[in-house]
Every structure is written in structure tokens, then in C-alpha cells.
Amino acid sequence: MRVDFTKMHGLGNDFVVLDARETPLPAISNATASALADRNTGVGCDQLIVLEPSDDHDFRMRIYNSDGGEVEACGNASRAVAMLHGSPATVETAGGAIRLEPAQGGASVDMGEPRFEWDAIPLAYAMDTANMPVGWGELEAGIAVNVGNPHVIFFVQDADAVDLAELGPQIETDALFPERINVNVASRLSDNHLKLRVWERGAGLTRACGTGACATAVAAISRLHMKSPVTVSLPGGDLEIAWERGESIVMTGPATESFRGSFEWNDFA
Structure with a gap:
């Protein structure tokens, strides 16, 4: 199975983005996420970002750190996804819904309210x-x-x-x-x-x-x-x-697309 990806970064914090909103991907294991993030033998990134359909929002964003663990939120990746999506959107994350507003060269993101408890x-x-x-x-x-x-x-x-x-x-x-x-x-x-x-x-x-x-x-x-x-x-x-x-917290800053490519899923599964 050949899978397309987009390599992006926000201020040097870099991501591999997989868009599974129309064509589903196989289940992503921690090992697969870590292998794709490896800078020597994979595509290389700080975080792997997977976009999926959402029942309640425009789409869902899943985030995997380079060690393969799934986490709740990523502000820099949110700006990159806003730029890739190209229009305002409300996005489901494990940390709660966020609002993306793309702008010239980047985006503003409503990150929701902070918690202190x-x-x-x-x-x-x-x-x-x-x-x-x-x-x-x-x-x-x-x-x-x-x-x-x-x-x-x-x-x-x-x-x-x-x-x-x-x-x-x-x-x-x-x-x-x-x-x-x-x-x-x-x-x-x-x-x-x-x-x-x-x-x-x-x-x-x-x-x-x-x-x-x-x-x-x-x-x-x-x-x-x-x-x-x-x-x-x-x-x-x-x-x-x-x-x-x-x-809510509103974050504004740049995001950049670096390049696009593809890989064989079984090479990293």
C-alpha cells in the first residue's frame, strides 16, 4: 500500500502529515509511528500527524511523538494543518476541540481554555x-x-x-x-x-x-x-x-510546507 505524506514544520518543529480523511489507513501502532519519525531510516519528524474523519467536527487530528506515543495536542502542528487544510475548521483532538484560522504564511489557533486543577x-x-x-x-x-x-x-x-x-x-x-x-x-x-x-x-x-x-x-x-x-x-x-x-488561548504564528512524498506502508508496519 503506497501512502502519500506532506512534510511540514512550524518554527523548525517538524511533522509528517498523513491525510486519511477520504482513504482510511491501517491501524497505526506506536512502532509504526516511531519508525516513520526516525531521521535515519524513516521520513523523519518530531511528530507524526494523522487526519481522520470526525462525527462532530470538520475532521480529527491525531498526534504521535517521535517515540511513538500518542499525545493530546500540538500547537505547531495545528498551524501546519490549518495551512494544509486552507480554510477555517473546527478540529477534534484528544485534548479537546480547537479552531483553526489559516492566514498568510501560517495560522491562528483557538486552543481553548487552560486548566490549572x-x-x-x-x-x-x-x-x-x-x-x-x-x-x-x-x-x-x-x-x-x-x-x-x-x-x-x-x-x-x-x-x-x-x-x-x-x-x-x-x-x-x-x-x-x-x-x-x-x-x-x-x-x-x-x-x-x-x-x-x-x-x-x-x-x-x-x-x-x-x-x-x-x-x-x-x-x-x-x-x-x-x-x-x-x-x-x-x-x-x-x-x-x-x-x-x-x-480561550489564541496562538498565532508561521507554518511551512517542506516537501511531499510517499512510502510503502509495509516498510514501516
């Missing part, structure tokens, strides 16, 4: 998610936010100085986070500008993370009283995040 993150036990009484090395007093998938955010003097390659996997797999966690370290540059680095669960250090930018902007507005919209500068480029308390 300890069992919505989820954490293993109850604690204050706005000022977590735990720490890992130099990273303390984190803020936990669920924006479709779970994030913990640490504000530091210099985000570049944190050894996130060492601390990221320790925090991601800590027993406090039963579904693992995305780890964000951020520095305030001005009242509406942040620098951000992200350790993404199941993918590692990434050039950009859309949900991480959303979660960090929400945390910055909440704790640091920063002003919306917030510009979040990641290694791959900038995203704009708008949020007011009690409202």
Missing part, C-alpha cells in the same frame, strides 16, 4: 499548581498548566543557562506526573516578551513547542502580570499568544 494536569497528588512546592536542581516553584497536554513552567534569570538536556528527562518522567510532562524554562525580556526553551515529552529538546508557548504565556500573565498578547521567542522563532482570564 491538580487532577487536570494531572499530578499524582493534590498541590498548589500555581506555586509547586517541589524542585529539581535549580528549577523550583514551577507552575503546572494543561493546555490540551500537560506542562510545567519555570521562570529563571537566563533560560539558556539551564541544562535542560539533563533536567528535562528527569522532570518528564518523575512520578509526580503520571502521564509524563512537558518541561518549559523561560526568561522575562519585557512586559510582553519571553524567551522560552522546551523539553517535550516523548521528543526531547525541540526548536519550538506551540502548546509550551501557550502554557508559558498563560503562566507569565498569571504570575508575572505580563501583558497579553505575549511574544514568545523560541530557538526556532517567535509566536504570539493572546489570553485573558476566563477566555
Whole structure:
């Protein structure tokens, strides 16, 4: 079975997109997703994105990290899918419905409202998610936010100085986070500008993370009283995040199609 794919990226966070809305694909195993994501023997990507029909929305988006695990949300992939779809759409994800609005060179995405309850993150036990009484090395007093998938955010003097390659996997797999966690370290540059680095669960250090930018902007507005919209500068480029308390998060930024191709399904099944 020959399967077409589109390779895309959002600020260097890259995806292989499979469109199964009209022609169904065989069931995707974690092993197949991981094999396709392999940069040496597969197509290569941070996330595999599969578009499918939806009973209640325009279509469904499924997201697999490069380790093969399926996750709830991906902000950068949402912008890429909006650009590929080419018109406004409401999309079903495992993290809830999102609204896509394609624009010149990218898209805006309504990511829904953030969640702060300890069992919505989820954490293993109850604690204050706005000022977590735990720490890992130099990273303390984190803020936990669920924006479709779970994030913990640490504000530091210099985000570049944190050894996130060492601390990221320790925090991601800590027993406090039963579904693992995305780890964000951020520095305030001005009242509406942040620098951000992200350790993404199941993918590692990434050039950009859309949900991480959303979660960090929400945390910055909440704790640091920063002003919306917030510009979040990641290694791959900038995203704009708008949020007011009690409202949805709106993320705006670029997306790019890299190339198209095809592969034999049985080579990766």
C-alpha cells in the first residue's frame, strides 16, 4: 500500500502529515509511528500527524511523538494543518476541540481554555499548581498548566543557562506526573516578551513547542502580570499568544510546507 505524506514544520518543529480523511489507513501502532519519525531510516519528524474523519467536527487530528506515543495536542502542528487544510475548521483532538484560522504564511489557533486543577494536569497528588512546592536542581516553584497536554513552567534569570538536556528527562518522567510532562524554562525580556526553551515529552529538546508557548504565556500573565498578547521567542522563532482570564488561548504564528512524498506502508508496519 503506497501512502502519500506532506512534510511540514512550524518554527523548525517538524511533522509528517498523513491525510486519511477520504482513504482510511491501517491501524497505526506506536512502532509504526516511531519508525516513520526516525531521521535515519524513516521520513523523519518530531511528530507524526494523522487526519481522520470526525462525527462532530470538520475532521480529527491525531498526534504521535517521535517515540511513538500518542499525545493530546500540538500547537505547531495545528498551524501546519490549518495551512494544509486552507480554510477555517473546527478540529477534534484528544485534548479537546480547537479552531483553526489559516492566514498568510501560517495560522491562528483557538486552543481553548487552560486548566490549572491538580487532577487536570494531572499530578499524582493534590498541590498548589500555581506555586509547586517541589524542585529539581535549580528549577523550583514551577507552575503546572494543561493546555490540551500537560506542562510545567519555570521562570529563571537566563533560560539558556539551564541544562535542560539533563533536567528535562528527569522532570518528564518523575512520578509526580503520571502521564509524563512537558518541561518549559523561560526568561522575562519585557512586559510582553519571553524567551522560552522546551523539553517535550516523548521528543526531547525541540526548536519550538506551540502548546509550551501557550502554557508559558498563560503562566507569565498569571504570575508575572505580563501583558497579553505575549511574544514568545523560541530557538526556532517567535509566536504570539493572546489570553485573558476566563477566555480561550489564541496562538498565532508561521507554518511551512517542506516537501511531499510517499512510502510503502509495509516498510514501516
